[in-house]
Structures are given as structure tokens and as C-alpha cells.
Amino acid sequence: MLDAYWSFWNWTKLLGLPATLRRRLDVAEIELRKQKEAFKEFSEQQAESVPVWRQMVLRYEADKTQKNPYVAEIKGKTEAQVRLELQQREEEQEKQGRAQLRVHDVGPINLGSARRKLNRDQQTLRTLQATFTPDALAKLNALALPETTIAEDVPLLLPSALATSWTTSADPDHGVPPARAELLSMEREIRCAQMGYALTYLRNHLHIRKRLRLDKELHVRHQAANTRAATVYARNESQISFFADLYQIAWFAVLQIEGGDESKVGFLRLRREDIRYMDDPEVFSKKNEKARERDERLARRREQIRMEEGWSEDENEMRVDGQEDADEPDEFFTRPSNTNVMSWIWRGMQAGGNEAAMAEAVRIDWCKAWARERRWGEEVEMLEEETRRVPVSHQDCVAVWEQRARRVPGGDISEGEAEGMVAYAMKQAAMHRKLAARAQIIATEPRLARGRRRVRVVAAPALLMENRNGEEVEEEEEEEEEDSELEELESRGDLDSDDDSW
Numbered sequence: 001m002l003d004a005y006w007s008f009w010n011w012t013k014l015l016g017l018p019a020t021l022r023r024r025l026d027v028a029e030i031e032l033r034k035q036k037e038a039f040k041e042f043s044e045q046q047a048e049s050v051p052v053w054r055q056m057v058l059r060y061e062a063d064k065t066q067k068n069p070y071v072a073e074i075k076g077k078t079e080a081q082v083r084l085e086l087q088q089r090e091e092e093q094e095k096q097g098r099a100q101l102r103v104h105d106v107g108p109i110n111l112g113s114a115r116r117k118l119n120r121d122q123q124t125l126r127t128l129q130a131t132f133t134p135d136a137l138a139k140l141n142a143l144a145l146p147e148t149t150i151a152e153d154v155p156l157l158l159p160s161a162l163a164t165s166w167t168t169s170a171d172p173d174h175g176v177p178p179a180r181a182e183l184l185s186m187e188r189e190i191r192c193a194q195m196g197y198a199l200t201y202l203r204n205h206l207h208i209r210k211r212l213r214l215d216k217e218l219h220v221r222h223q224a225a226n227t228r229a230a231t232v233y234a235r236n237e238s239q240i241s242f243f244a245d246l247y248q249i250a251w252f253a254v255l256q257i258e259g260g261d262e263s264k265v266g267f268l269r270l271r272r273e274d275i276r277y278m279d280d281p282e283v284f285s286k287k288n289e290k291a292r293e294r295d296e297r298l299a300r301r302r303e304q305i306r307m308e309e310g311w312s313e314d315e316n317e318m319r320v321d322g323q324e325d326a327d328e329p330d331e332f333f334t335r336p337s338n339t340n341v342m343s344w345i346w347r348g349m350q351a352g353g354n355e356a357a358m359a360e361a362v363r364i365d366w367c368k369a370w371a372r373e374r375r376w377g378e379e380v381e382m383l384e385e386e387t388r389r390v391p392v393s394h395q396d397c398v399a400v401w402e403q404r405a406r407r408v409p410g411g412d413i414s415e416g417e418a419e420g421m422v423a424y425a426m427k428q429a430a431m432h433r434k435l436a437a438r439a440q441i442i443a444t445e446p447r448l449a450r451g452r453r454r455v456r457v458v459a460a461p462a463l464l465m466e467n468r469n470g471e472e473v474e475e476e477e478e479e480e481e482e483d484s485e486l487e488e489l490e491s492r493g494d495l496d497s498d499d500d501s502w
Contacts, residue, residue, distance in 0.1 A: 018439040025383040032376040039373045069367045072204045079193040118151045135162050159183040160253035184257050191250040195267050198247035205240045207361030210277050274343045387443045394436035401429035
């Protein structure tokens, strides 16, 4: 039964293969044309640097030990380097016989795949948590999540999420147990590497945003070009949001590990107003500014009362009046340029790093644009070759079935059986011949616009054609009789003035 189903599915796939390849080829050709236009325009703007960047890409593709032109230079350890160091540390501890966390070998957990693989990876994570952090499973059961909760919304409950409960329940004299402390230390190292990685690529995409904004203001005109520029700008903005979220998630995880002390995190908290270019003005919120000024006035007043009357902060608690309504719409403003302060995310960069970082960001963007153009070019070449092979494969099947028909042993079997075998072979050959012709037509017929149906020409029945031919003959005879009558009237000279011929 399964063989029958699989044969049917393969046959339906074979029948729909020409249309599928044609649809994919049309999409690939459109995308290739779009990528070529964008890459050509990009290369013309960076004509001086393009030969150097091209050589960098070719050298890296030939030798992977060369500098990777597709990634930004990250100072400090990357996440991959931290993972490798942790793995080497575990192996060294195991050799010394003092490995605390290695209970059984577990493969890598990748949570970025499809839904079913994500569920399997979460089950693997729950198995590890049952061994190392059973508190996570107890906390997960206490949440009482409904069964309809999708895998993306299920909390992972990593060690950072349990750091507070571990610290409060630990022995004051001995602190957190060594196994749990090592788990927290491992996650902290990985989270710090994530923050450095995210911060580097956040700066990179802010450089790209600056370039896109300037290019749009100076060179982009008319609706089509503005639409393309807005699409590219929106795609870059989504990348900025992604790396900002990655940084914030890692920062809050380290904050939980450090018990809520921001001074021990080692990185500053990333706020919305910090995500800006070097020379971009800082955007302020009127609500936040009013709250800050109110808090400063309250602090000064509290300090004055404490010095004059000797009050302590515990004895008297001053109330804050005039708080803003949370539902009231907020307004944003910028200050004059002579009061601007560069965002902290650009600190620690070398002098003159502005131009170098901008060149690096543009280089990465150009390398990716060239890779996209080549990828779509390869896609078009592969689809064209696959489209060419479909009718050739059917013609090969035609030759195979015709050869089988010629090899039918006429003298060894009955005449009826031999005729049946030959008829079946010729039927299969005719079918594949028809499929080859159909595949050729689908591959070469003009492309229609969306929503349009192709007109199929069908041969009319023979009886209808005979009737049509008979009607045409009668019409021709009637026209000949009318012409002969007009000639007779004209020859006699008695043509009436009201005749229809005039």
C-alpha cells in the first residue's frame, strides 16, 4: 500500500515538475535582475574600493584561513570562542578527575530550527535540567502553562532565571554550591560574549543606517526608487532591533546572576535613546525629563531638610506630588547640537574609528550584495539546466520503451500477448513523448501577468468543421449570385438609383 502511495506522489510530482521549474525560474530571474541593478548602483558608488573588496572575497573563498570579509572585527572573545574554552575546560577537568558537571555526553542544542526540532531540543534541555537544575522543572510546573502554548513561548528557565532563588536559599557561610556556581559562571561568560557580539553588529548596522539615510536624501527620487530605499532601510532597522534585543536579553541575564547589582555586570544597560549614530542628536522624552527634574528637586529638598533639622530618610518619607498620568501621550524633542553627548555604545573605539568603522560596514554590505547577486545567478543557471533536462529525460524514456517494444519475443509467446506488450510499450512511449512536448511548451511560452489565465487552443471536432465548411460554401455561392445580378443590371443600363450597391 505504501509503495502505491509513494508511486502516485512521485508521478504527480513528475507531472507538475515543468510548471514548478518555470515558476521558480521566473521568480529567480526577477530577483536576479533586481539584485544586479542594486549591486551595480552600489558598486558605482564605491568604485575605488570595489577591486580591493573583490580580492578579499576571492582570497577568503580560496583559503578559509584568510580574513573573513563578511563579518565585522569583534574585540574580545566571541561566543564561539567562549563555548570552545568551556568545552576544553571540561575536558581538562575530566582528565584530572574533578569534573563536576559532566554526567553524560549531550550533543549541541540548537533552538533555531523548525517547530518539531525545537520541541525535541526543549525535551533534551528538560532532561539536562532534571539532572543539573531540578528547580527549573519545579518552577515550570508551577507556571501551569496551558497545553495550547507554542514552543516559542515556553520559558527555558536557564540558570540565570534561578540565580535569585539559589542565592536566597544558600547557606550564608558556604554560599551557592560549587556545581550551581559553575553553571552561573559558564552562562555569565557566554552572555558577556553575546553582549560584545551584539554591540559590535549594532554599531555596524547604525553605520549602514547612516549611509542609507544619506544616500536616500541625496540620490533617491520618484516613487519606485523611494519604495526600494524604504524597503532596504526597514530591513536594516529590523536588524538593529534584533541585535538590541539580543544585547538586552544577555544584559538582564547577567544582572540576575549578579543579584541585581548593575555595577557588577560589566556592561551598561542599553536604552532606546542610546541606539543612535555618533553625531545623531539625543531624543528626549518630556515625561522622563519632567520625572528626572522632579526627582532632582526632591533630592535637593530632602538634603536641605536633613541638614537643617537633622531628619533621617527612615524617619520621614517625602511624597512626590504632581506625577504624570501614565495614559497621557508623550512628546519627544532634541536639544541643540552644542549640547549633544555621544551615545555610550561608541565609547572605547580608537581615534579616527568613525571612518574605519564606516568603511568596514560598507564593505560587509557590499560583500553580502555581491554574494546575493552570485547566489541568484547560480539559481537561474541551475533552474535553466533542470528545465532543459526534463524533456530530454522524457525523450530518453521514449527511446527506452521503443527499445522494449522491439525486444518483445514474438516467436516465444502467443501472438495476442506479444501484441499487448508492444501496444503497452508504444502507449508509454507516446505518453512520454507528449509529456516532453508539454514540458517544452511550458518552458518557452510567454509569461503571463498575475491573475491572467492562459488561452488554450483546442482543435474543433471534425463534424463541426464540416458544418462550418458547408456554411462557408453556401455564403460564397450567394455572394457569387449577387455579383452576377449586379453585372447583368449594369450591362442593361437600367440600374436603379435606390439600389443598395450605391
